Amino acid sequence: MSVKEISKKYQLLDEVEHVLKRPGMYIGSTKPHQSAEWLQNEEGKFVKTDIEYNPGFLKLFDEIVSNSVDESKRNPNLNQIEVKISDKGEISIWDNGGIPVIIHAEVGMYIPEMIFSNLRAGSNFDDNESRQGAGTNGVGSTLTNIFSNKFRIQTSDGKNEFDQTFENNMSKKSTPKTKPSDKNYTQITYQPDLERFGMESIDETHIKMLRKRMVDIAACNPGLKVTFNKEKFKFRTFKEYADLYTEGTLYERSENWEIGIAPSSNGYQTISYVNSVETKDAGTHVNFIQGQIVDKLRQMIWKKHKVDIKPNDIRNHMMIFVNSTIINPAFSSQTKEKLITEPKDFGSTHVVTDKLIKTAFQSEIVASILDWIDRKKEAEERAQLRKLNKNLSTAKILKLIDAKSRDKRELCTLGIFEGMSALSAVRKFRDAQTFGAFPLKGKFLNVSELKNSQIIGSEEVIHLMGSIGLRLGEEPENLRYGKILIYTDADPDGDAIASLLINFFDKFWPELFDQNRIYKVLTPLVVAKKGKEILYFYSNDEYSQWETKQTDIKKWDIEYKKGLASLEDYEYEEIIKNPRLVRIKNDKLYRESLKSWFGGDSAPRKEALLKK
Numbered sequence: 001m002s003v004k005e006i007s008k009k010y011q012l013l014d015e016v017e018h019v020l021k022r023p024g025m026y027i028g029s030t031k032p033h034q035s036a037e038w039l040q041n042e043e044g045k046f047v048k049t050d051i052e053y054n055p056g057f058l059k060l061f062d063e064i065v066s067n068s069v070d071e072s073k074r075n076p077n078l079n080q081i082e083v084k085i086s087d088k089g090e091i092s093i094w095d096n097g098g099i100p101v102i103i104h105a106e107v108g109m110y111i112p113e114m115i116f117s118n119l120r121a122g123s124n125f126d127d128n129e130s131r132q133g134a135g136t137n138g139v140g141s142t143l144t145n146i147f148s149n150k151f152r153i154q155t156s157d158g159k160n161e162f163d164q165t166f167e168n169n170m171s172k173k174s175t176p177k178t179k180p181s182d183k184n185y186t187q188i189t190y191q192p193d194l195e196r197f198g199m200e201s202i203d204e205t206h207i208k209m210l211r212k213r214m215v216d217i218a219a220c221n222p223g224l225k226v227t228f229n230k231e232k233f234k235f236r237t238f239k240e241y242a243d244l245y246t247e248g249t250l251y252e253r254s255e256n257w258e259i260g261i262a263p264s265s266n267g268y269q270t271i272s273y274v275n276s277v278e279t280k281d282a283g284t285h286v287n288f289i290q291g292q293i294v295d296k297l298r299q300m301i302w303k304k305h306k307v308d309i310k311p312n313d314i315r316n317h318m319m320i321f322v323n324s325t326i327i328n329p330a331f332s333s334q335t336k337e338k339l340i341t342e343p344k345d346f347g348s349t350h351v352v353t354d355k356l357i358k359t360a361f362q363s364e365i366v367a368s369i370l371d372w373i374d375r376k377k378e379a380e381e382r383a384q385l386r387k388l389n390k391n392l393s394t395a396k397i398l399k400l401i402d403a404k405s406r407d408k409r410e411l412c413t414l415g416i417f418e419g420m421s422a423l424s425a426v427r428k429f430r431d432a433q434t435f436g437a438f439p440l441k442g443k444f445l446n447v448s449e450l451k452n453s454q455i456i457g458s459e460e461v462i463h464l465m466g467s468i469g470l471r472l473g474e475e476p477e478n479l480r481y482g483k484i485l486i487y488t489d490a491d492p493d494g495d496a497i498a499s500l501l502i503n504f505f506d507k508f509w510p511e512l513f514d515q516n517r518i519y520k521v522l523t524p525l526v527v528a529k530k531g532k533e534i535l536y537f538y539s540n541d542e543y544s545q546w547e548t549k550q551t552d553i554k555k556w557d558i559e560y561k562k563g564l565a566s567l568e569d570y571e572y573e574e575i576i577k578n579p580r581l582v583r584i585k586n587d588k589l590y591r592e593s594l595k596s597w598f599g600g601d602s603a604p605r606k607e608a609l610l611k612k
Contacts (some may be wrong), residue, residue: 014169015119019146020196023056026143027063028335029582030056030197037236038271039208039244040215044306046245051205054197060147061091061210062141062277062371064188068095069217069276071225077184082227083214087492088152089202090191091210091329098184106368110176112153112162117170122142141188145170148190155186162292166409169193209576213278214239220276220323242321245271249321257350259289260321272322274329274339281332283339285324285346290315292352293360297334300361319371324350385472400467402425403436403481408484414438414468415521415576418488418497421565425572436481437577438467443493444500447507462505476509484518485579489563490525490538502584519581523564524571536571 023030033055065081071077079098085091099112107114117141145151151166161181164430165174211228212345218226218233219241227234235241239251246262253259270282279286294311301307301314327347332338343349360366367568399424403412414436415426426437445458452472455461465471469480486501488494500522505512512518526537528546537543547553557560561567567575 001330016146019143020120020169023147025194026334027056027059027147028333030054030196037211038210040244044244051209055203055335056147057192057194057197057199057206058209058213060144060190061093061145061193062191062213064093065213065217066277067141068093068097069221069224071095071097071186072221073275079223081214081217083210085207085210086192086201089194090189091202091327092187092189094185094187094544096185098157099155099162099186101157101162101178107522110162110164110178112155112369112416113164113173113176116145116151116153117166117173118142119209121553135215140393142170144190144192145189147193147196149193150189150191152187152189154189156181156183158184159184159372185294197265200298213582215539216273216278217276220273238321238323242271245321246319248364250356250363250365252353252356254348254350256325256348257289258321258323259350259352259356261293261356261360261365262319263368264317264319265368267417268317269319270322271319272324273322274331274336277336279337279339281338283332284341284343285326285339286320286322286344288343289322289350289352290318290320293320293357294588296352296354296357297360297366300357301366301369302360305370307370309369309373314369317372318365375451377451382473385452399439399463399610401430401437402467403432405432405433407454409480412436412481413485414481415485416440416464416501418494421488422572425567425569426576429576436467438464440497443497444504446500457612470485470509472508475514476512479572483582484512484517485521487521487523487575489524490561491563493562494523513584516583518584519579520584521575522580522582523567523575524561527559527561527571529559530555534570536580 019026031054032052034050034052036046037053038046039051041047042056054261065083068081072081072095075097076093077533078095080094080096082094084094088225098262099115103109103110103112104111114116145166146169148169149167151170153162153164153166155162159400161183162176163178164176166172193301194202199206211231212225214228215233218224219235219238221434222235222237238253239249239253239260242249242251242262244587246264249260249262251258251260270286272279272282272286274283274285282425294314297314298309298311301309321344324346325348326339326341328341328347329339329393332340332343403409403414405412412434415430416438417423417426418440420439420441423437426435430437441460445455447455447461456472467480467483469478470476484505486498502518502520505518522538524536524538525540528535528537528543551557561571
């Protein structure tokens with residue numbers, strides 16, 4: 001490689017050339033950027049709006065206007081900031097402060113010229129001084145000069161007035177003009193080099209973004225009179241500003257902190273400021289406040305509702321507003337979008353009060369968190385159900401004595417039997433092609449007050465659903481059996497089991513009753529025999545009425561049946577081949593009776609028992 005080629009590869013740039021070649025290091029991106037930004041609508045409310053804008057262009061404005069805000073912290077007489085944008089694309093920032101119009105003793109240059117045309121000049125280099133401004137590196141306002149076709153400095157300190165103009169990216173400057181004056185002001189007028197930002201003009205979107213910056217400044221500084229193109233902005237408190245973003249903002253303040261909390265339906269959101277500069281990426285000041293809020297709410301939710309919520313799940317339901325004054329702030333970059341100052345160095349602190357937390361606990365914020373928890377549980381249950389329903393399609397139900405027919409399953413009948421003892425008789429007398437049997441072990445589950453996640457934990461329920469082809473949360477279609485017969489003992493325990501089964505079907509698939517699919521099989525309570533004559537009685541009342549009419553009752557062999565297990569083969573054959581069916585009608589009266597006996601409220605049951 002030749003010396004000429006090597007020299008071309010390795011270059012030494014002066015400061016201005018470096019800024020222009022590598023703008024990202026200083027003002028952020030100079031390319032069009034698309035994102036959703038908060039802008040005011042016609043009603044004055046802030047709404048997220050999808051726009052395309054140039055971050056670097058906006059940063060030039062911010063560097064100048066932030067100087068005025070910072071100076072207002074040092075100079076109580078500076079209480080006005082006015083911004084104007086001309087049709088020619090010139091931006092003017094005026095304040096009623098003033099920069100000393102004197103020649104610097106060591107530099108030999110007027111101070112206004114020094115601070116606006118040198119990258120390492122300013123008033124923020126004394127680290128022993130407690131500064132409440134946003135400026136830190138002494139490069140900001142000069143960057144605006146460098147990226148401008150024209151940059152004019154006008155200022156007066158009450159004694160002398162100063163006027164100087166820079167052109168062509170600060171490559172050309174006029175001789176400073178001074179004259180006596182009793183005014184106090186500073187006005188910076190610049191014409192940005194739009195070509196470097198890929199812009200032809202300052203369009204409406206960028207004007208709205210500049211306007212928002214002035215609204216932000218007014219919100220963070222109630223003592224400032226802020227004007228943008230003759231439009232005045234004024235806020236009594238930061239809460240008034242926060243209420244433009246959302247409703248129901250909870251607010252408190254201390255000497256250097258203003259805090260707002262509001263519910264958020266769009267995940268965790270923050271609107272935060274450090275010394276009047278918006279920190280879009282938040283930072284340590286927001287983490288400091290947010291951590292207190294989340295920890296305290298988490299403790300209260302656990303104490304009241306016994307629910308342990310992850311901090312991130314609480315954050316995701318909140319919008320947090322922070323307006324803070326930080327001493328000598330440090331940011332992650334020149335764009336100042338994220339504070340990195342450690343809390344111990346903030347210069348002040350704020351302890352989120354119990355009053356604010358208690359109010360938040362009773363607000364929509366915590367209500368939305370609890371609702372989300374319920375929805376999450378429901379979603380998890382649905383996922384469990386989907387998995388269960390999928391497994392039911394392939395699972396082998398070991399307890400089931402299945403009907404063998406593969407075609408026309410709607411003509412098949414499933415008998416649900418109380419206990420295992422009936423199975424041998426079922427096998428003898430059933431039509432193996434069309435009749436199946438499912439034995440129940442003990443009492444069936446009372447599903448009235450149970451959640452799906454609890455119900456699917458019952459093996460009995462899962463096996464019964466699989467036998468019939470039912471799926472929780474799905475319509476009863478393509479079932480494996482067209483008719484369901486419930487066989488239980490003719491006693492109170494048997495009636496209870498039958499009712500629990502009916503209650504189960506009613507809760508999840510009430511249409512089965514309308515489709516005439518579910519029946520109760522009456523099983524004999526008393527059997528009377530005389531020779532070859534056999535009579536079956538299905539209730540004590542029915543038997544008593546018959547008995548009172550008999551004159552030769554002693555000739556009858558009377559046998560009380562203790563349940564299905566006590567039936568003889570011919571009796572089993574009767575209830576299987578010629579069952580006495582009672583159709584279950586799922587009408588309003590029946591629904592109310594189910595609710596009375598199986599619901600969470602025990603009062604109707606007690607009332608029914610007392611009547612007996």
